Amino acid sequence: MNQPDPGALYSHHLSVLKQRADQALARGGFDHLLIPSGTLHYQAFDDRDYPYAVNPHFKAWLPLTRLPNSWLVYTPGKRPKVLFHQPFDYWHVVPDAPSGWWVEHVDIEIIRKPEDALALLPKDPARCAILGEPQSTLGPFAPNNPEPVIHYLDWHRGYKTPYEIALMRQAQRLGVRGHRAAEAAFRAGASEFEIHMAYCSAVGQDANDLPYGNIIALNEHGAVLHYTELGRSAPTPLRSFLIDAGASACGYASDITRTYAATGHDEFQAMIGAVDAAQQKMCAAVRAGFDYKQLHIDAHLSLMEVLRDFGVITVSPEAALATGVSAAFFPHGIGHLIGLQVHDVAGFAASDRGGRIERPHGHPYLRLTRVLEPGMTVTIEPGVYFIDMLLEEVKQAGHGASINWDRVDFFRPYGGIRIEDEVLCTTGEADNLTRPPFAALD
Known part of the structure; x- marks a missing residue:
């Protein structure tokens, strides 16, 4: 039995997510949706980090599960933008250059340091619904997880594309x-x-x-x-x-x-x-x-x-x-x-x-x-x-x-x-x- 190719279905999936985001932002009174991918968490009194777990809202948009310190930025009427963290690092494996079925559907900006995202995020954090955990705060961009947005997106995640x-x-x-x-x-x-x-x-x-x-x-x-x-x-x-x-x-x-x-x-x-x-x-x-x-x-x-x-x-x-x-x-x-x-x-x-x-x-x-x-x-x-x-x-x-x-x-x-x-x-x-x-x- 031939199985459906996820890559061939991704464009439709993305259009559904954009429709949901448009409605969620309207309900919350926001102009932009920002989703940080999450950060590494370090154990108390140690220099070892816990296994990285990607923000579920981030992997809903992108088939990326090992990309800390990155961002998904969506503004209604525009293409989604991915701030792709690819650091200069010789201690750890650096994520490969963006590739796969998703890249042609989004705009991609490579960032080398987490703070490089600040110049590429919307100008006014108050106009942004930011979905994530407190550790993902970057400068003035702190996750606010507004309830009208979360309620809408979580409810509709129950219906799979x-x-x-x-x-x-x-x-x-x-x-x-x-x-x-x-x-x-x-x-x-x-x-x-x-x-x-x-x-x-x-x-x-x-x-x-x-x-x-x-x-x-x-x-x-x-x-x-x-x-x-x-x-x-x-x-x-x-x-x-x-x-x-x-x-x-x-x-x-x-x-x-x-x-x-x-x-x-x-x-x-x-x-x-x-x-x-x-x-x-x-x-x-x-x-x-x-x-x-x-x-x-x-x-x-x-x-x-x-x-x-x-x-x-x-x-x-x-x-x-x-x-x-x-x-x-x-x-x-x-x-x-x-x-x-x-x-x-x-x-x-x-x-x-x-x-x-x-x-x-x-x-x-x-x-x-x-x-x-x-x-x-x-x-x-x-x-x-x-x-x-x-x-x-x-x-x-x-x-x-x-x-x-x-x-x-x-x-x-x-x-x-x-x-x-x-x-x-x-x-x-x-x-x-x-x-x-x-x-x-x-």
């Missing part, structure tokens, strides 16, 4: 390549650290490139939602493997999770299969007009059906949801917006003027409460876990009889199960971005 979807598909393919390598390493008896290294090698990205820290969890570690310790020796016996890992493509993220059972652990493998089947139905429910909050509630009911089928709970899914038992087994949200950031912005926004749509009562970790619309890309990541702390809270709340504790003891050594895909909401059926790359490798 074809260029963005093409890059997100690239990130999926890279991530799936890593997932297959990680599964093979698990099957060969590798440690968490060795699995992580196999993943990074297959993707061709390390911790500075990946969109988030890999979760590589063997056995009971799968019950720690954000387990990132990376044990150096494999446990014995090896029972299960949960991997939550993504990749980056020009600053756009993938976020993929799979769970595997070791050979001979057939009942846990059967539970993985049941969660996977339920997850695919949840993915198919990503339709225009569907309330994502309801999808989260439906996920609770579906997962509790799985646990009842496996004898873990003794009550109906509805009763498990009403009493909080379901939250002990599924304590996080069904997913989130994704794109330039793994947890993309405006997940709770009521409109492009701000406001907030609250989470359902009793579900404090859901990261998206909006109604789905075409162009939104979300993760769908149901999970069931055997977490001692949360199960003890069920007992203390007086609902211990709702759980078959012998079955909990059986599944506890496996940690948990999570399956996660990215899904694009369209005008018709859901477009799962994750499953096709897995099928292609199979």
